[in-house]
Amino acid sequence: RSELRYALLYSSLLYLMPAAIRVTFIQPYVLAIGLPIASLGVIALVFRIFQVTGSTYAGKISQRLGEWKLLLFFPIPIFIGLLAIGGIESWIGIALFAPSGFFSAAATPTIENVINRQTPSSIRATILSVDSLIFRLLSAMLSPCIGLVADSLGLAAALTWMALLNIILMLILLLFWGRQRNRARSFSAGSME
Numbered sequence: 001r002s003e004l005r006y007a008l009l010y011s012s013l014l015y016l017m018p019a020a021i022r023v024t025f026i027q028p029y030v031l032a033i034g035l036p037i038a039s040l041g042v043i044a045l046v047f048r049i050f051q052v053t054g055s056t057y058a059g060k061i062s063q064r065l066g067e068w069k070l071l072l073f074f075p076i077p078i079f080i081g082l083l084a085i086g087g088i089e090s091w092i093g094i095a096l097f098a099p100s101g102f103f104s105a106a107a108t109p110t111i112e113n114v115i116n117r118q119t120p121s122s123i124r125a126t127i128l129s130v131d132s133l134i135f136r137l138l139s140a141m142l143s144p145c146i147g148l149v150a151d152s153l154g155l156a157a158a159l160t161w162m163a164l165l166n167i168i169l170m171l172i173l174l175l176f177w178g179r180q181r182n183r184a185r186s187f188s189a190g191s192m193e
Contacts, residue, residue: 003184004118004127006177011111012135013173014075016142017082017166018100022047024143025155026094032155033089043094047101054105062110068181071114074107075170079163086159 021029022044030040062070077099084096119127142162150158 001118002180003177004115006173006180007111007114007118008127008131008134009173010071010170010177011115011131012138013166013169014078014107014111015104015135016138017162018078018097018104020139020143020146020162021082021085021097021159022101025146025150025159028150028155029085029094029159033091033093035091043098046098050098050101051105054102055108058106058109061106067110067114070107070110072174074103075167075174077103079167079170082163082166083160086156086161086163089156 026043027037027040030037030043065073081097081100081103085093087093088096115127115131116124146158146162149161153161
């Protein structure tokens with residue numbers, strides 16, 4: 001099912017870059033901009049608050065925007081947050097990145113709905129495991145690559161490249177997914193006639 005394939009890739013790509021920063025690269029970033037290590041706890045708390053708020057308002061946002069518009073729009077603020085943390089080497093970059101947690105958490109129920117709608121209940125657990133596996137594989141490939149770029153060009157440049165890679169991959173994915181959705185709609189409209 002092509003829509004399921006696109007939804008699984010979207011799910012992994014949307015969370016991949018922000019998660020890599022929050023888990024792997026936030027500590028070296030904080031040290032590079034001169035903040036004390038103790039600030040990591042505050043930063044983690046702020047990220048979590050944005051995620052909780054995004055989860056809280058996910059249903060309302062999905063109802064207001066609609067499923068497809070939400071999937072089209074949410075990569076943009078995440079890209080801006082990724083670009084900000086790479087381009088603004090200060091606490092302001094972190095502050096502008098933090099809302100990406102809101103948007104990724106708010107998108108989760110919508111993505112899960114798309115995946116669940118396309119998955120027969122008999123294999124739903126397997127598909128969710130595949131979703132997790134795709135994310136883990138991409139993370140395992142991405143983090144060392146970012147580390148290599150950071151070693152040669154600096155962490156800020158690596159984060160900026162990561163933001164650009166993220167938005168390019170998301171645009172390509174959404175372009176193909178949109179075409180598939182249009183073909184499916186055309187086919188179902190033609191079969192009704």
